[in-house]
Amino acid sequence: NAGVTQTPKFQVLKTGQSMTLQCAQDMNHNSMYWYRQDPGMGLRLIYYSASEGTTDKGEVPNGYNVSRLNKREFSLRLESAAPSQTSVYFCASSALTGAGNTIYFGEGSWLTVV
Amino acid sequence: GQQLNQSPQSMFIQEGEDVSMNCTSSSIFNTWLWYKQEPGEGPVLLIALYKAGELTSNGRLTAQFGITRKDSFLNISASIPSDVGIYFCAGKTYTGANSKLTFGKGITLSVRP
Numbered sequence: 001n002a003g004v005t006q007t008p009k010f011q012v013l014k015t016g017q018s019m020t021l022q023c024a025q026d027m028n029h030n031s032m033y034w035y036r037q038d039p040g041m042g043l044r045l046i047y048y049s050a051s052e053g054t055t056d057k058g059e060v061p062n063g064y065n066v067s068r069l070n071k072r073e074f075s076l077r078l079e080s081a082a083p084s085q086t087s088v089y090f091c092a093s094s095a096l097t098g099a100g101n102t103i104y105f106g107e108g109s110w111l112t113v114v
Numbered sequence: 115g116q117q118l119n120q121s122p123q124s125m126f127i128q129e130g131e132d133v134s135m136n137c138t139s140s141s142i143f144n145t146w147l148w149y150k151q152e153p154g155e156g157p158v159l160l161i162a163l164y165k166a167g168e169l170t171s172n173g174r175l176t177a178q179f180g181i182t183r184k185d186s187f188l189n190i191s192a193s194i195p196s197d198v199g200i201y202f203c204a205g206k207t208y209t210g211a212n213s214k215l216t217f218g219k220g221i222t223l224s225v226r227p
Contacts, residue, residue, distance in 0.1 A: 042219035090156050105156035
């Protein structure tokens with residue numbers, strides 16, 4: 001069971017280049033999320049998709065766009081990468097349950113913008 | 115916005131010791147989660163708590179949902195070297211399609227053999 005799979009694992013970009021981080025989950029979860037993790041900052045939510053067909057901004061959405069392609073896939077796009085976007089990016093997903101939807105994370109994508 | 119406070123930022127313990135980590139907030143949460151992140155990996159869920167006062171164990175780990183709903187703690191007993199990692203608490207104010215987790219900044223645990 002793969003869980004949450006994100007690609008690529010590592011990427012180096014030049015300032016101004018664009019790229020898309022791909023994420024897929026095989027747990028039939030409704031909600032998907034993109035976080036970034038920076039030293040001393042913890043995990044910060046960039047965008048999320050509560051259900052297929054919807055997307056909403058999180059805490060730090062500037063410079064990013066997302067697409068919920070279908071229930072399984074949620075991509076994160078950097079249109080014009082900046083050095084401040086050097087970070088580790090985590091995709092996550094959760095089901096809707098009455099007791100509270102627990103979030104499961106992918107293994108991360110290390111992005112460096114030079 | 116809501117914040118979760120975890121301190122200290124780093125903890126150093128001897129193998130075999132017990133360790134306790136707290137997570138506090140000025141806001142009330144309905145769900146508390148504890149995650150562990152190892153180097154080069156994503157956070158992995160350790161324990162989920164859904165009711166005030168709930169005490170849940172997972173092997174050598176025990177976590178409690180505070181009665182005030184503004185705090186939670188995680189205990190690790192008889193620590194071993196593989197307990198090394200970053201421990202995050204996370205809280206959620208309500209369930210539903212648009213609910214989101216708020217994360218603490220994490221505590222880095224080091225275990226000396």
